[in-house]
Amino acid sequence: MTLSTVxxxxxxxxxxxSTDITNNLNRTLDDLDFGPLSREVVLSHVGYGAxxxxxxxxxxxxxxxxxxxxxxxxxxxxxxxHYLAHLIDETRPYSGAIEFLxxxxxxxxxxxxxxxxxxxxxxxxxxxxxxxxxxxxxxDSTEWRKPDPRVIHYGLVKLGVPFSKSVWFVGDSFVDIHxxxxxxxxxxxxxxxxxxxxxxxxxxxxxxVEGFPDLYKYL
Numbered sequence: 001m002t003l004s005t006v007x008x009x010x011x012x013x014x015x016x017x018s019t020d021i022t023n024n025l026n027r028t029l030d031d032l033d034f035g036p037l038s039r040e041v042v043l044s045h046v047g048y049g050a051x052x053x054x055x056x057x058x059x060x061x062x063x064x065x066x067x068x069x070x071x072x073x074x075x076x077x078x079x080x081x082h083y084l085a086h087l088i089d090e091t092r093p094y095s096g097a098i099e100f101l102x103x104x105x106x107x108x109x110x111x112x113x114x115x116x117x118x119x120x121x122x123x124x125x126x127x128x129x130x131x132x133x134x135x136x137x138x139x140d141s142t143e144w145r146k147p148d149p150r151v152i153h154y155g156l157v158k159l160g161v162p163f164s165k166s167v168w169f170v171g172d173s174f175v176d177i178h179x180x181x182x183x184x185x186x187x188x189x190x191x192x193x194x195x196x197x198x199x200x201x202x203x204x205x206x207x208x209v210e211g212f213p214d215l216y217k218y219l
Contacts (some may be wrong), residue, residue, distance in 0.1 A: 071089055
């Protein structure tokens with residue numbers, strides 16, 4: 001397949017950040033006088049961005065009527081503080097990710113995550129991966145966030161690339177698949193991330209692979 005551009009989600013796609021997400025969220029809950037949550041519960045709320053993650057994790061302890069905007073805002077600020085202090089304690093690129101990026105030399109690449117921009121860029125810089133990408137968007141980089149396709153179109157405009165099936169959007173969740181399909185680009189789903197394979201299959205992505213070594217054959 002001829003590629004014009006490849007865009008990537010971050011968490012669960014390029015890097016396994018599951019432990020750091022869980023630990024930083026539990027540090028936040030501890031500061032707010034709540035108990036810890038399991039990795040499985042925390043990751044079940046990942047995908048729609050940090051405000052959603054914080055609110056859904058608070059809902060494990062409080063009824064919706066007691067979760068105010070101020071409480072979510074406070075939790076988000078605390079979460080961001082902890083994350084910036086613990087960017088890559090346990091986070092590592094997935095097997096084959098660096099080699100895959102190297103094989104895409106000459107093809108413009110970008111990252112579109114629903115994580116805060118400072119964290120997205122901080123993680124990729126700390127892992128010495130940021131030089132591969134023309135842009136690294138987080139939830140606060142544009143007016144839109146996934147699954148809104150306009151964030152993908154915005155990135156493509158920045159690159160000067162028209163949207164088409166020669167553009168790949170690589171992710172690990174139904175949020176990424178929905179965004180890619182709505183943007184009319186090729187939806188590539190990775191099963192090594194945080195979403196059960198059955199849920200990914202139900203969304204009918206254009207390409208479904210376990211990880212980067214399996215994606216090589218499509219280049």
